[in-house]
Amino acid sequence: MKIGVFTVLFSDKNFEDMLSHVSSKGIEAIELGTGGFPGDAHCKLDELLGNLDKQLSFKEKITEYGLTISALSCHANPLHPQKEISDAADEVLVKTLRLASELGVPVVNTFSGCPGDHENALYPNWPVAAWPNDFQEILKWQWEQKLIPYWKEKNDLAESLNVKIGLELHGGFSVHTPATLLKLRKACGTAIGANLDPSHMWWQGIDPVEAIKILGREDAIHHFHAKDTILDQENMNRNGLTDMTDYSLMRDRAWYFRTVGFGHDQKTWADIISTLRLYGYDYVVSIEHEDGLMSIDEGFTKAVENLKPIMVKESVGEMWWT
Template sequence: MKLGVFTVLYSDKSLDDMLDHVAAKGVEAVELGTGGYPGNAHCNVDELLNNEEKQKEFLEKFKRRGLIISALSCHSNPLHPQKKIAEEADRLFNKTVQLASQLNIPVVNTFSGCPGDHEDAKYPNWPVAPWPNEFAEILKWQWEEKIIPYWKEKAKFAEEHQVKIGLELHGGFSVHTPATLLRLREVCGPAIGANLDPSHMWWQGIDPVEAIKVLGRENAIHHFHAKDTIIDQSNVNRNGLTDMTSYSDMQNRAWYFRTVGFGHSTKEWADMISTLRLYGYDYVVSIEHEDGLMSIDEGFTKAVETLQPVLVKESIGTMWWA
């Protein structure tokens, strides 16, 4: 395994300064945003796509520092009911897959998106209960008319470019649990997999270790994010887990993001790393820092310090004890 970082947290730094900084911290991989919600501070698709000379210069910056690019990320909503928003997200996804292919980067991370509730909707609709029955009808329509047709086409496109799609399981989007990921993968094929972020499992009441087992049995984990979450039970009792309190109002939220080790113990992170290895994942653990109680640099540094001792770096080879 390699320790990495999603570089959006250092969007204020130039590419060279960012790479020098994270390499000095001891990471071995970087995940780069190409647009959408993460922005494109360190990877401009339009400048790099189909430009061999610029691509060579770009890749040399990483090679010189002993870093790999674990994934390109273009998180957005390609199923948005507003056509302009959806088309922009779709174009970005297509270009990101093409660039990943040209740069030999194996994974493109994004969200599944979330449609509206009918053809003329203006905003996404995320059903979270099967009753009243209208919600179940909306969900059925979304999957049959929007989600499956779109991702079938994109899975084929990714396969043609020898790229895997890492869908981040995230509340507010249609694919947000292991079950919804596997439902889509069953129809669309193995190009679809998870960019599994335990922070989004915890607040949904899902044990990340068990999520790894569910997805790992299907070889459906394409990438892994390292971000923590704390559950404030007194606020859960008041607001529930589907809490609409602003992320900035941390005192009153039912849950909020923390840097690695400040929501759950090192042992729990060691359990996740071990379970990833148990089910065949031997790629990058990419730190995503969104902790509202720590500076960017302090939160990133503490995440590195927590993960380095528990990361499994070497395969056992043969079992010498049996």
């Protein structure tokens, strides 16, 4: 397994300065944003697509710093009911899948998206209650008319390009739990899997270790984000887990993000890493920093320091003691 980083943290640095900085911290792999919410500071789709000379130079520079690319990421809402928004997200996703194929990058990360509640809607509608029955009708329409047709097409495209799609299980989007990921995967194909981020499991009341088991049994973990979460029980009692308090008002929120090791202890993180290995994930653990109490560099550095001692680098091979 390798420690990686989602390089949008360092969008203020130019490409080579970013590579130099992350490699100096012991990072082995980088996840690059190509557009959407993450931006594209270090990976310009239109400059690289189809340009073999630029791609070669791009990859050589990454290799020069002892790094590999774990994934390309373009988190956005390709199912947004406003066509100009969904079309832009779809275009970036398709281009990112094609560039990943050309670069030999195995995974593209994104969100599932969330549609509206009818064809003329203006905004996404994220149903989170089973009753009144209106919500069930909305959910059925979204999956049958929007999610499954769209992602079946994208699964087939990804398969043709020999690339996997990692959907981040994130609140506000239709795929946000192990169950919704597996539902989409069953309907659309196995190129679709999870970009599993434990921070979003904790605030939903899901144990990340158990989520890894559920998804790992189906070989459905394509990528992994390393980010932590604090649950503030007093605020949770008042606001509930679907807390709409602004992220900047951390004292008042039911939960908020922390860097690795500052929401849950090292034993918990060791269990996460060990369970990933137990269920066949031997790839990159990519640090994502969204800690409102630490600077980017401090939070990133502490995440690396906390992950290094618990990473599993070598498989056991033959069980010599049996």
